[in-house]
Amino acid sequence: xxxxxxxxxxxxxxxxxxxxxxxxxxxxxxxxxxxxxxxxxxxxxxxxxxxxxxxxxxxxxxxxxxxxxxxxxxxxxxxxxxxxxxxxxxxxxxxxxxxxxxxxxxxxxxxxxxxxxxxxxxxxxxxxxxxxxxxxxxxxxxxxxxxxxxxxxxxxxxxxxxxxxxxxxxxxxxxxxxxxxxxxxxxxxxxxxxxxxxxxxxxxxxxxxxxxxxxxx
Amino acid sequence: xxxxxxxxxxxxxxxxxxxxxxxxxxxxxxxxxxxxxxxxxxxxxxxxxxxxxxxxxxxxxxxxxxxxxxxxxxxxxxxxxxxxxxxxxxxxxxxxxxxxxxxxxxxxxxxx
Numbered sequence: 199x200x201x202x203x204x205x206x207x208x209x210x211x212x213x214x215x216x217x218x219x220x221x222x223x224x225x226x227x228x229x230x231x232x233x234x235x236x237x238x239x240x241x242x243x244x245x246x247x248x249x250x251x252x253x254x255x256x257x258x259x260x261x262x263x264x265x266x267x268x269x270x271x272x273x274x275x276x277x278x279x280x281x282x283x284x285x286x287x288x289x290x291x292x293x294x295x296x297x298x299x300x301x302x303x304x305x306x307x308x309x310x311x312x313x314x315x316x317x318x319x320x321x322x323x324x325x326x327x328x329x330x331x332x333x334x335x336x337x338x339x340x341x342x343x344x345x346x347x348x349x350x351x352x353x354x355x356x357x358x359x360x361x362x363x364x365x366x367x368x369x370x371x372x373x374x375x376x377x378x379x380x381x382x383x384x385x386x387x388x389x390x391x392x393x394x395x396x397x398x399x400x401x402x403x404x405x406x407x408x409x410x411x412x413x414x415x
Numbered sequence: 416x417x418x419x420x421x422x423x424x425x426x427x428x429x430x431x432x433x434x435x436x437x438x439x440x441x442x443x444x445x446x447x448x449x450x451x452x453x454x455x456x457x458x459x460x461x462x463x464x465x466x467x468x469x470x471x472x473x474x475x476x477x478x479x480x481x482x483x484x485x486x487x488x489x490x491x492x493x494x495x496x497x498x499x500x501x502x503x504x505x506x507x508x509x510x511x512x513x514x515x516x517x518x519x520x521x522x523x524x525x526x527x
Contacts, residue, residue, distance in 0.1 A: 294417075294418070294421065296417070297417070297452065298417055298420035298421040298423070298451075298452055299452070300424070308452055311450075363424070364421075402511050406425070406511075406514060406515075406518075409518065410425070410428060410429075410518070413521075413522075413525075415428050415429065415521070
């Protein structure tokens, strides 16, 4: 008799445990609205990042670099490439690039004294030309540098873009061993991203400027 | 410092002035300012009384992880027109927060 009773109790206990687990998990599910995803694909072949920016994401193989808590850049992409270290290409979108001038030419000079400073490459501007990004005035910089001691070199394309009173930047840097060859594909992907880039919201500084104007400041 | 220099035109519109304070000597500060194209003054306070007055200095626990005194840390202080300290924050300055705080002070001032 006892043998029949004990399995019944166990079964009841299991059912109770299952019900409790269900209730606990159900409670978790109703704790608040689901956090929106950082990256949302659109039917236009682009992605929306943090509901702030829309752009064409590079294909598979490019890892996204997200900076969700403030820092040196807003977001970027990285692709590890064939060949010896440091064969890789990075894209960065930075809304507060090095320097402080609001004039594009002056900012370019300021920017290049700090860009890749920690690598010891002393990058040199090979070419600088006027450009347009998102219909806004911009400067395109073609920069190259090398560090013979670390047997590394880098080539960059930089857009400094004048957006209102501020300057923002898009940077593509390709890293190679000193005897390595650069690859145009990474730069082409970068151009696609820049051409497709859109702001979906006003920036903090644009909103702040509007508030100051409303107050007559 | 870059961030303050970038926002200097907004600080000026809000009737705020930026003053850097450092324990470094004048020549070091001069080269530092040149390197970063800073247009606001930096005070060389080698005797550190300013840092001590505003709470940027600490030779008491809690110490740094290696057990050494923290000494001077980065500190942002906003002082209003009456000389009252209205905002104090340690660590890297949050420029957007500072701008919003200055706007709040300006609204307060205009409301009076």
